[in-house]
Every structure is written in structure tokens, then in C-alpha cells.
Amino acid sequence: MKIGVYPGSFDPVTNGHMDVIERSSRMFDRVIVSVVRNYSKKPLFTYDERVELLSRATKDMPKVEIDSFEGLLIDYLHKRNANVIIKGLRAISDFEYEFQMALINRKLDPEIETIFLMTNSQYSFLSSSAVKEVAGLGGCIAGLVPESIIRDVYLKLKQK
Amino acid sequence: MKIGVYPGSFDPVTNGHMDVIERSSRMFDRVIVSVVRNYSKKPLFTYDERVELLSRATKDMPKVEIDSFEGLLIDYLHKRNANVIIKGLRAISDFEYEFQMALINRKLDPEIETIFLMTNSQYSFLSSSAVKEVAGLGGCIAGLVPESIIRDVYLKLKQK
Amino acid sequence: MKIGVYPGSFDPVTNGHMDVIERSSRMFDRVIVSVVRNYSKKPLFTYDERVELLSRATKDMPKVEIDSFEGLLIDYLHKRNANVIIKGLRAISDFEYEFQMALINRKLDPEIETIFLMTNSQYSFLSSSAVKEVAGLGGCIAGLVPESIIRDVYLKLKQK
């Protein structure tokens, strides 16, 4: 069974992420979308909230599982019997950072492969932080994040 | 009447900014250079000081107005009856961030257009933070910022 | 009166070009879309055919004029009393070539300004040569070029 892991901070999940999830799920027997628990930057949503938002947005995708993890990505793949890391590529700056991480992951375990999917061009320049910036200033984020989580983003930002 | 808005943090205004301002003012009936009041990074100058420095540096340009704003850029353009956002492009990393913002602004209001002017090649690699780094270490910043504000930059850095 | 010139080879015009034309025409009193007659690469359509295809595709845009020219772009702008060169930016490689030309044009006449419009993200990776490659292999190009010229592209490729 081919299992792919799609790791990220997903704070919150955007339609660009959803596009990668949908397309990966056609290529793998199972796709584990997993919230990384060791990112240092200040998040908007807690880890558990992000898992909940992802679960809601993917509830109609039977091959997709939502999870979170701490520690080395390679160790997590071993634990989950997964053999492929899935990444979405949007832009040049992604490209460089992701290549650095893919190189290091390959050094840690050459059996684990990283594949890159091209983000749909309409999401080429979309990121979680852009979503937060727009929503935080009262702008409309319909079309940028899954409809089922729009209200959560505004509510959360109001509490800050 | 064609009105363009040139938004930025201008902390402080550099000769690269001045180049964009001068050239835009030949293309529009009025150019509003506007200090963005919601940037999170720690500034050197307060918003009001930046408005003052910009006003001094552009005092001989009748078509240029200095202002500042808070909130969504698109809302500000509506309020000021402006229809074009002006941006200077220096380098690849600018390019990506600016495209992301232009895309989102277009989604928020498709009638508002973003145009990019190429920064004069002699300012290609000039930024406000480079100015602050050099001045903070006692280096000479003549030629990097308008002459009329050089003294302010050194004074301000001494107070920090 | 503000007149912008949008120069290119337009062999053939794509929906990415159409997007730039539509958006420029909101910003200028008149937009002259002009086929450059000194490109060395082997074209699919003759200059006159390209002018004809552009005219057909823009026939409902009263502010847009189709033309062609030979020689230095700057000389052409002088002749047409235009003061702005319009360029669409799609990708990093465009960026570098276009900056080089803008620099040289600015040196030839500092009063002429080049502005860049971001190509709509759905056309980010669309080019005339991609259209010809796909159509030449029998693929579908609907959505890539204006509907009114699709048949011409297939017919022309059959004659080659």
C-alpha cells in the first residue's frame, strides 16, 4: 500500500492546500495530512484546532486522514509506514526551502522520496499568512479557504 | 482624473522610493504616497515622522501628496477615489510577494489595477533596512536617501 | 491624453495578452497594441495576419487600436505621441529580459516610462509558443486563445 504524508502548518488550511490534498488522494492509497507540532512561529489556531478544521474540510474524502506529529518528519513516516513526502510548490522561494528540506530528508533516509505537486495556478500566490492578513483587516476570504472554515477564521481573529 | 496610490512602510524613504515617486508623478494626475499603519515589524521612525520625512523629500513635487492609512489597501483606494496601486520592483523576492498581494487585491476589487515600475538599476539592491544597517554601524548613506533626511536617520539611530 | 503602447509578436494573440489589453484599456485613454516587425524568429502567422487576428479579437474595445511597426520602439512611441510602454509579466525569465529592455529604453528616452502588469494567475504559464505546440500536436486550445481565432490557428498549422 502506497501511503503519502502531506506535512505543513495549515494555519489555516487554504484552497491551495485543498487542491494538493485532492490531487494526491488520486495517486496514493492513503494520504495523511499532518500538522507539524514544532514550528516556532506564532500560530493563529492551536494544533488541535487546525486538525479539527482540516478534518471538517476533508470529511468527504475517504482516503484522506488528518493527524499531527512532533519531531523528525522521517521518524514520523517510519511510524506511519509511509514512504512518500508530498509537497505543494507555489513559487521560487518555496522551491529553495523545500529543496533544502528534501535534501536533508533524503540524507536521513534515502528510501523516503519527496514529490512535488504544482499548485493550481489560481492559487499560485496564495498562502495562509496572506489569508490571515486579509481577514485581519476585514477583507473577504471566500474562495481562498474552504467555505466550511471561513467563519472560524474571522471568529478567531476577533478573539486576538 | 487618474489617481495612483504608492503604499509602503518608508522607514525611511530611500532614493529608490524617490525614483518611483518621480516617475509615477509623470504618469498620473495625482500620486498619493501613503505610509501603511499596520505593519507589524519594529520601525525606526514613527508613522508621523515617516510622513514628515516624505513630505520634506517631496516638497517640490506639486502632484504628490503624502498620507498614511490603516486597514485594507483596497478600502483606502475607494476612500481616496484612486484606481491604481503603484509598486516598485527591485528583485525576485519582491516580485513574489508583490504578485501575491496584487492577486488578492484584484480578487477584492477587480476594478483596481496594480502596476509595477522597475526601480532604476542603480537602486536595484537598495532597501530601507540596508540603509538602517549601514547608518547604524556608522557608514555613509549619502546617495542612498534624500539629502534632506540624512541627518534625521543618524539622529534617530543615536536615540535608540 | 495618455496613450500606452503594448508591443509584442502576438503570434498568435493569447488570452494572457487579452487580459493585459483589457486591463490596460481601463487605465489609458488609448491603448495601441502593436505587432513588432523586426523579430527574427520564424513566425506562424505573417505580420498582416497577426494584425487581423488582433483586430478581430479586440473589435468590441473602442479604446484599443491595432497597429504594427518596424525599428526602434522608442521612435515608434514618439511618432504615435505615446508616453508609456505596457508589458505583461508572467514569470522570472520574462522579468529579466523585460527589465533589460526597459533599462535600455529608459536610457534612450528617460521621458518614456515602462509599466508592468501582472498577468492573471490563470495565464501565468501561457505563451504563444505553448499554444502552437499544443495545437500542432492536435490538442485543444479553447480557453488559451480568443474563441474567434481558434479555427485560424488550426488552419494555419495544417498549411505548414
Added chain:
Amino acid sequence: MKIGVYPGSFDPVTNGHMDVIERSSRMFDRVIVSVVRNYSKKPLFTYDERVELLSRATKDMPKVEIDSFEGLLIDYLHKRNANVIIKGLRAISDFEYEFQMALINRKLDPEIETIFLMTNSQYSFLSSSAVKEVAGLGGCIAGLVPESIIRDVYLKLKQK
């Protein structure tokens, strides 16, 4: 059964290509490496010779099949019951061209996915044309192409 197609000109196959072939073969049930028969550039080896060199270089990889095709890539995938296009990414310029083609292929058939594998960093800047340039000037190409084809490259270049 998951079948991936790795298309290219392979004129000749390099160790960078071999790296992508080996790694893809761990992820798919079958990998079809296929020489594209409609490239316009002047080749060093004929299509049949390139198929022969690839067959020799991959003779110990049971899941890899060598083939060639003419026409639209998407049509070829349909014919071969394959659902994934495999591409190696080396550098920024690859990135842009490959994204353009991936976009167009997705438009032609949204069920077909393109995945990108990062070329091993030691091959980041290796290309078939660099191999031909070095060998053509009498330089050593050991380590750049599979050992079993080195002699063929020199012989072929001598005949030109």
C-alpha cells in the same frame, strides 16, 4: 496498477536522468521512460539510438520500460494506461517551463497528474547539452553519464 511516464529527449541519458529513473521506480508499479519524437532541436543521437542507450543503461531495472512516442503527451498516457507524468527539476529555468507544460497538460486532461522529483544535488547543474559540450571538446564525462554509454558518446561526436 500505478504507471508513471518519464518523457524527455535523453540525447544522451545522463546520471541525473538515471537518478530520477531509479527513484521513480521505487514509487510506481511500472515506469515508462519515453523518448519524445517531436522535438525540433538538432539531436546528436537518432531516436532509435537513444532508445537503445536507455535500454542498455536500465537493463537491470525490471520495473522500467523504454519506449518512444510522437504527438501529444496526454494521448500517449491514455494509450499506455498511465496516470502520472514524472519530471525531474534541476533549476529555476526548468521550473518555469515545466510548470507551463504541467498546466497545459492538466487543462487537456485533469485526471492526469504531473509530479516533480528533485534531482540529486550532485546533478543539479548537469544537462545533456553540457555533456555534449564537454565531450565534444575532448573533456572527460565519466560520472556524468552511465558508464555503459560513455564510449558511444565519443564515437558519435567523432562522426559528426
Added chain:
Amino acid sequence: MKIGVYPGSFDPVTNGHMDVIERSSRMFDRVIVSVVRNYSKKPLFTYDERVELLSRATKDMPKVEIDSFEGLLIDYLHKRNANVIIKGLRAISDFEYEFQMALINRKLDPEIETIFLMTNSQYSFLSSSAVKEVAGLGGCIAGLVPESIIRDVYLKLKQK
């Protein structure tokens, strides 16, 4: 006597840095590797610890001297009678930042030249922060930093 200065934060020194040091030392009579004392980001090692790790890693290189400095790089070069700044280039984002600094340094003293060495391709995507991220999560960093300092990195991270 030609003296080159290789400035950086070296927190900690990586094998990519070692590659630049070794190659520079073949080109200059003396290479001064100097820890910059005015970087604002939170370091893992203190300045003195970084000097100590660099000294240990280069102890067999007679032409290499380890030092640290505060203030303007150009002033430091004058003090040390050095005339060349050495920089390693890994990736696009390095390129832009380094060009900006080289431009400003050239403005401050046109007699001082900055040269760029290409990082060995196997270290193209290696950085001190990647080393700290991997080691901090318990991953193996052999091959990424000089063998003589591996233990120090783990020890230091445990203390944090």
C-alpha cells in the same frame, strides 16, 4: 600580500562553509574567517564559542585565521589590511541579499572587491539553521558539519 575576509555568523560552521574556506585558501595568501558580532538573530552558540569551533575545524589550515569583529565590514577590512570580501553563494535568495550588501560595500569603498564562490553542489541547500533544526529534533548531522564539532552541537541544543 592578498588577504581575503570571509565574514559570517557561522552558528555553527557547516561543511558548506568549510568548502568555501578550503577553496579560498588556495587563492589568497591569507584568509581571515571572521564571526560578525552584530547580527540581531538569536544565536545557538556565543561569539566566543563560534570562534572556538571554527578554530578547531580549521586547525590544519596554516593560511586560515579565525577572528571576530563588530561594526562596519569595510572598516574591519581596512583595519586588517584586507582587500577582498569572500562570499559563498548557494541559492537565489542568497544571491539577492549578497548583491545588495556587495553594492553597498562597493559604495562605501570602491577599492574593496567582493568575490563569490559557488558552494559545492552537494552543499547547495545546506545552512546552519537547517543543521540546528535537524539536530534539535534528534536527527543525524554527520556529513553536514565538521566531525570535530558534531558533539558540541548536540550538547548545546540539550542545554537550551
Added chain:
Amino acid sequence: MKIGVYPGSFDPVTNGHMDVIERSSRMFDRVIVSVVRNYSKKPLFTYDERVELLSRATKDMPKVEIDSFEGLLIDYLHKRNANVIIKGLRAISDFEYEFQMALINRKLDPEIETIFLMTNSQYSFLSSSAVKEVAGLGGCIAGLVPESIIRDVYLKLKQK
């Protein structure tokens, strides 16, 4: 004695090249500017004419020698007892091609080092082909090439 080789097609030499030559000559005991005799593209000037133009433009630089060569660059460096290849970097696309060649040259002889100098920002987007394009259309190239060769460029283009 440190000898650097600055190879290129120099068809014709531009002020960007002159900037690299002047700055290199401060760093080396001798700089050999050498016209590559195996470039395939159609030149404007013959090899001998290019050597002559370079000689004229550098006649006041005692440490600079003009030469031309055929074959592998590394072999040429051996023959001339040179140990460093000098390259000017202007833009992203240069960067990729030059890195590929530097990697291959390092593989052919690890003792030979390639160094990159940043082209002066005012020449960032200047190339020989841009010069020929402008001059060929009757535009002014003063400031783009050494004054002593301007007339030659126009004369040569008239003969074509």
C-alpha cells in the same frame, strides 16, 4: 603569480565587461581576457576583430592581456598557467548557466577555481545582444560600450 582568465564571446565588448576587467585587474597579477573560439551562435564580429576591439578598449591596462582560444577552457588554463576563472554575474539566468559550467570545470580539474564578480548595478541588464539590437535599429549605444569601439559597431552592422 596569480593569473586569472576571463573567457567570453565579447561580441562586442560592453561596459559591463569593462567593469569586470577593471576590477579583476586589481585582484590578480595578470588577467587574460580570452575570446572563446567555439561558440556556435552567429557572431557579428570575427574572432580576430573581437580581439582587436578588446585590445583597443584595454590598451591602458598594463596587467590585462587579450587572447583567444579553442577547445576546453580547463586545458587553456593549464597552458597559460592560470588558476582562476573569472565570471561576471548579472542576473538569475546567468547564475544557472554559469553554475553548471563551474561545476563541470571543477569536476575536470578541482584545483581550478571559478570566482564570480557582481556586475556593477548600472550594467545589470546589459548584454552584447542588447547592444546589437539597439544599434541595429539605429539607437544610441554611447554609455553601453567603450567609446573607442562605438563606430566599429555601427559600421559592422551596416555591412550585414
